[in-house]
Structure formats: structure tokens, C-alpha cells
Amino acid sequence: MTETKAPKAAKVEYRGRVKYTQDAAEKYQIRKETKNRAELRLVERAFALIPKDARVLDVPCGGGRVTVHLAKRGYRMSSADLSEAMLKIAREAVAEAGLSCDVQRQDIEKFSYPDRAFDAIISFRLFHHFPNPEIRQRAVRELCRVAGKWVALSYFSPASITSVKRKLRAAVGGRKSEKHPTPLSEVVGYFEKCGFRLVKDFAQLPLVHTLHLAVFERANR
Numbered sequence: 001m002t003e004t005k006a007p008k009a010a011k012v013e014y015r016g017r018v019k020y021t022q023d024a025a026e027k028y029q030i031r032k033e034t035k036n037r038a039e040l041r042l043v044e045r046a047f048a049l050i051p052k053d054a055r056v057l058d059v060p061c062g063g064g065r066v067t068v069h070l071a072k073r074g075y076r077m078s079s080a081d082l083s084e085a086m087l088k089i090a091r092e093a094v095a096e097a098g099l100s101c102d103v104q105r106q107d108i109e110k111f112s113y114p115d116r117a118f119d120a121i122i123s124f125r126l127f128h129h130f131p132n133p134e135i136r137q138r139a140v141r142e143l144c145r146v147a148g149k150w151v152a153l154s155y156f157s158p159a160s161i162t163s164v165k166r167k168l169r170a171a172v173g174g175r176k177s178e179k180h181p182t183p184l185s186e187v188v189g190y191f192e193k194c195g196f197r198l199v200k201d202f203a204q205l206p207l208v209h210t211l212h213l214a215v216f217e218r219a220n221r
Contacts, residue, residue: 064090
């Protein structure tokens with residue numbers, strides 16, 4: 001009798017695709033209020049370049065904090081995430097805020113949305129999970145396809161104290177970070193291939209904090 005081997009599980013290219021189980025999603029919502037306010041201020045600074053009443057997709061929406069924040073400021077928000085656990089939390093946050101926002105399960109590498117379905121897209125705290133240029137370009141290509149005019153993308157800069165500390169820790173045998181910093185020039189290159197140009201790059205505190213939020217605009221309408 002020949003033993004039948006179980007099929008191999010599909011390879012996951014990066015842990016960010018599968019890490020947000022129910023428990024992980026709930027833990028992710030617990031953050032210092034000072035950090036939360038600083039990050040939302042960064043979003044506000046970037047969206048000063050994008051007119052109110054724009055149709056905006058927040059992806060990945062996580063627990064919905066950016067969606068709710070921008071919706072209260074007049075933007076017509078939709079949300080998407082790959083994690084069902086995150087979507088549940090986001091829907092609850094939207095309902096609790098008394099808002100009406102479409103929340104869907106979507107894969108940023110292969111949206112089901114049509115071309116230019118939204119005026120703008122914000123992708124906050126995801127890009128640093130991408131471990132290689134192929135995945136980064138694939139995601140940027142989809143963001144640019146679905147965005148009518150603007151994409152606001154956060155990334156981790158290697159030119160920061162935080163990024164240098166993580167690199168040094170790994171170099172001396174410490175835990176290797178799952179966060180992948182990317183130079184702005186590299187990020188700009190991905191967008192230029194899709195016909196978008198950099199409008200402005202924002203940082204919480206340059207050279208100190210690693211988190212940046214860059215706003216890109218379609219070069220040819």
C-alpha cells in the first residue's frame with residue numbers, strides 16, 4: 001500500500017500576510033495614545049495635500065483608526081484588509097463612530113476594484129513588511145492602478161536611529177527584525193514606473209523616527 005503524502009501548504013512570501021489572527025489583531029489595537037496621536041497627525045499632514053470629500057481607500061485598514069479619523073474630517077472612506085479578524089474590528093469601529101464606510105476583504109497585491117476606483121489611497125504601516133523588490137513593485141502597481149490621482153504610502157526609512165539600532169542588533173547576533181526599511185529613492189522608483197511622481201515626503205521626526213508617509217500624484221491624467 002502506497003502512503004499518500006499530505007499536500008504541502010502554500011508558501012507565504014512574508015509573515016504580514018498571515019500574522020493577524022484574532023489574538024494578534026486584538027493586541028495590535030493596544031498602543032500608546034501618544035504614539036497613536038503622533039501617527040494620526042502624520043496622516044493629517046499628508047492629507048492636507050488631498051481635498052476634502054475625496055473618495056479614499058484605506059488599505060490595509062487594520063482596526064479602522066485611519067478610516068474613522070479621515071471620515072470624521074470629511075473624506076468619503078472605504079476600507080480593506082486581508083485579515084478577517086482586522087475587518088471585524090474595523091467594522092465595529094466604524095459602526096461605533098456612527099459612520100457608513102464600505103469595509104471589504106481585499107488583497108493589496110491583487111485588488112478586485114476597477115481601475116481608478118478611488119480618488120486617493122492611503123496604505124499605512126504595511127510597506128515595511130515587504131521583504132523584496134518584487135513584492136513591493138507588485139503592491140505599488142496595484143495601488144497606482146486603483147488610485148485616480150493620489151497615493152499616500154508609509155514606509156520605514158533606513159536613515160533613522162531606530163533602523164540603525166535594528167541593523168546593529170542583527171549584526172551582533174541579536175533578533176533579526178521582520179521590518180524592512182526602504183530608501184525613499186527606491187520607493188520613488190516603484191511609483192515612477194507606474195506613472196506617479198513624488199509630491200512630498202513627511203516624517204514624524206527626521207533621522208529619529210523611522211516612519212515616513214510619502215504622497216504621490218499621477219503624473220499624466
